[in-house]
Amino acid sequence: MTLHVDIEDGNAGAGSESEPESGLPGHSSRGRLEQVLKNGHFAITAELAPPDSANPQDVYARARLFEGHVDAMNATDGSGANCHMSSVAMCALLARQGHEVVMQISCRDRNRIAIQGDILGGAALGINNMLCLTGDGVQVGDHPQAKPVFDLDSLSLLEIVAGLRDKHAFASGRKLTDPPRIFLGAAENPFAPPFDFRPHRLAKKIAAGAQFIQTQYCFDLPRFTAFMQRSQDLGLLEKCFILPGVGPLASARTANWMRQHVPGVHIPDHIITRLEGAKDQKAEGRNICIEMIQQLREIEGVSGVHIMAHRQETSVVGIIQQSGVLRDRMPWTPSCETPRTKAPA
Amino acid sequence: MLSIRLWATRHARLLELTYQAVEPVIIKLHPLWKSVGYERAEKPIAKLEQLCKGLVFDCQMCGQCILSSTGMSCSMNCPKNIRNGPCGGVLQNGNCEVIPEQRCVWVEAWEGSQQMRADDAIQVVQLPLDHRLKGTSSWLRVARQTAQRHAAQRESKP
Numbered sequence: 179m180t181l182h183v184d185i186e187d188g189n190a191g192a193g194s195e196s197e198p199e200s201g202l203p204g205h206s207s208r209g210r211l212e213q214v215l216k217n218g219h220f221a222i223t224a225e226l227a228p229p230d231s232a233n234p235q236d237v238y239a240r241a242r243l244f245e246g247h248v249d250a251m252n253a254t255d256g257s258g259a260n261c262h263m264s265s266v267a268m269c270a271l272l273a274r275q276g277h278e279v280v281m282q283i284s285c286r287d288r289n290r291i292a293i294q295g296d297i298l299g300g301a302a303l304g305i306n307n308m309l310c311l312t313g314d315g316v317q318v319g320d321h322p323q324a325k326p327v328f329d330l331d332s333l334s335l336l337e338i339v340a341g342l343r344d345k346h347a348f349a350s351g352r353k354l355t356d357p358p359r360i361f362l363g364a365a366e367n368p369f370a371p372p373f374d375f376r377p378h379r380l381a382k383k384i385a386a387g388a389q390f391i392q393t394q395y396c397f398d399l400p401r402f403t404a405f406m407q408r409s410q411d412l413g414l415l416e417k418c419f420i421l422p423g424v425g426p427l428a429s430a431r432t433a434n435w436m437r438q439h440v441p442g443v444h445i446p447d448h449i450i451t452r453l454e455g456a457k458d459q460k461a462e463g464r465n466i467c468i469e470m471i472q473q474l475r476e477i478e479g480v481s482g483v484h485i486m487a488h489r490q491e492t493s494v495v496g497i498i499q500q501s502g503v504l505r506d507r508m509p510w511t512p513s514c515e516t517p518r519t520k521a522p523a
Numbered sequence: 524m525l526s527i528r529l530w531a532t533r534h535a536r537l538l539e540l541t542y543q544a545v546e547p548v549i550i551k552l553h554p555l556w557k558s559v560g561y562e563r564a565e566k567p568i569a570k571l572e573q574l575c576k577g578l579v580f581d582c583q584m585c586g587q588c589i590l591s592s593t594g595m596s597c598s599m600n601c602p603k604n605i606r607n608g609p610c611g612g613v614l615q616n617g618n619c620e621v622i623p624e625q626r627c628v629w630v631e632a633w634e635g636s637q638q639m640r641a642d643d644a645i646q647v648v649q650l651p652l653d654h655r656l657k658g659t660s661s662w663l664r665v666a667r668q669t670a671q672r673h674a675a676q677r678e679s680k681p
Contacts, residue, residue, distance in 0.1 A: 312605055313603075314612065315603060315620060317621055326603065328604045330651050331604070331605040331606060331608070331651075333607035333649070334606070334650060337650070370611055370614075371616075372634070378646055379609070386648045394611055441612030441614065442610075
């Protein structure tokens with residue numbers, strides 16, 4: 179009976195005006211993701227695709243699929259350079275309901291003035307976690323004629339958010355009266371060249387303020403292990419929580435398409451062969467994902483996983499349950515006001 | 524000019540030495556720049572800088588040159604203008620996700636940096652670009668800032 183008893187802070191209704199001013203000692207946010215990670219639990223985050231709609235019910239319906247099984251949901255910011263509901267609005271809707279969210283911020287579409295405004299606004303609306311990304315190029319999305327902004331890159335953005343929070347100042351130096359309390363994340367891709375530079379780039383991101391890292395899809399365990407080993411040698415794993423990305427592949431054809439068309443995704447041949455040889459390719463894709471989560475859990479320095487199940491959101495809960503990595507812990511959910519307890523076995 | 528740019532990163536060590544030789548000369552010429560007036564010197568020197576660095580590095584004249592931190596690969600040639608690269612979209616063959624037929628600027632940068640004596644300069648977090656400085660001379664700025672720093676040091680001594 180572990181459940182969320184470790185989570186001392188009960189102020190789940192983020193965004194309410196009556197929240198206490200400070201969070202837990204040594205924590206930079208009032209969020210539950212930071213608490214779960216700092217308590218040493220194996221955390222699970224999942225990617226939530228924003229709807230092509232102005233209806234908040236579409237957002238809630240998507241979140242319900244993961245509710246009670248993940249520690250935080252990432253709302254993507256125009257992922258793949260496609261236009262959807264904004265990350266800040268989606269996160270605000272969910273935070274108001276008590277969900278733990280990670281607001282993704284991409285540098286592709288906004289300059290430093292707009293981004294800093296959104297960070298303050300997002301924090302005021304109860305968002306506890308933000309993830310800094312450079313963003314995909316506009317050419318891969320549905321508006322290739324758009325102007326790519328890239329006023330900042332993921333690293334200078336990290337520095338700016340850390341400055342807002344810790345120095346209580348905008349990038350210009352102008353002071354804030356009240357800083358945003360944010361648990362700060364970044365992305366890394368251990369599976370893209372130059373491989374030798376990737377651990378050093380992780381070091382740069384940590385130096386710029388990253389407290390947790392979510393990676394690109396991991397299908398190549400040896401390459402990931404090498405990355406973690408090198409990061410450990412550089413002394414980085416004590417300074418940062420690493421959540422490798424995982425996800426189910428729908429079929430061998432999808433896998434082939436992804437590795438050819440989605441920049442930065444690396445799928446080794448043996449995964450494709452295994453999918454091709456399976457009777458039910460979709461089920462095999464889920465099995466590969468479950469095994470990957472279990473294997474990643476055993477790697478030193480891995481603090482959780484980040485599940486990206488594009489168009490397979492309904493299979494996420496099954497994958498989490500079958501992997502067994504949560505053991506008897508049940509992530510907090512706003513739908514139950516009193517802490518849930520599991521029926522005694 | 525792509526072939527020359529690729530040549531530059533392959534010979535990053537040579538270019539680092541060249542820069543180390545040229546930079547003190549530009550700094551030593553501070554009295555000259557001062558007597559001509561930095562503003563008046565700006566246009567011809569920026570033109571000269573653009574000619575030299577444009578030829579060798581495909582320099583985009585951002586005005587805040589960090590070639591010595593990027594293995595002599597001009598990061599302004601990255602389609603995302605990333606000054607702290609590489610992004611996560613680099614293709615498995617080391618090419619750019621936006622221009623797939625071209626090598627990633629930051630793959631070049633990493634290889635170049637490994638040849639240079641200051642091989643850890645690539646690990647310094649670069650601040651966001653000041654867009655006001657686009658088109659101005661980095662050389663003159665370095666000369667002026669170094670002179671100002673020296674003057675401040677002299678003043679602070681009793």
